Amino acid sequence: MTTGIDEAIGFIDGAETTMGIATVHIDMLAIAADGNRVLTERIDRFERADGSEIGRVTLMGIFELKGDKIVASRDYFDTNAVQQFGTG
Template structure:
């Protein structure tokens, strides 16, 4: 069984594929809560995929590169400091911003994911 840090690291590394959809399908549960503070909350795999689809439609986002800056665990909770980079299908960058996140795990599944970031940064590149 992987450690919580290994699970979150694998999830973040896999998020680059297809906008994160395969990672969500692999590591989320039907009741996983994903909170993007100030932006939205999803519950379960289908809502999370819908959120990703919305970013693709509204911003042209094809992929997210998650660069891990720092990671630490406290039992089944993993804290991350990241640089998330959003790109279009042609590889051009939409924007990037720093994120503090917390993941809660049960076994090798993510049951909660909360991200905290400057909402103004998202609004600025979402507006084009």
């Protein structure tokens, strides 16, 4: 879990260092809104700098908005799918 921009950037930088993730492609499957909440179903595809795929995960996410800013974000996914990165 991260709080704030600096922690989020640090998390992303750490993923690049520890897992070799250079790019994330997001394929949106479905999206719905309920008041200030936006729910998403998507596939996140992670790639190395050379374009080869590290792995992909199907997940559900929720963003909570205040005005035009995201004030909270959570993702729900099968952790076993992430553990398979680099083994397939």
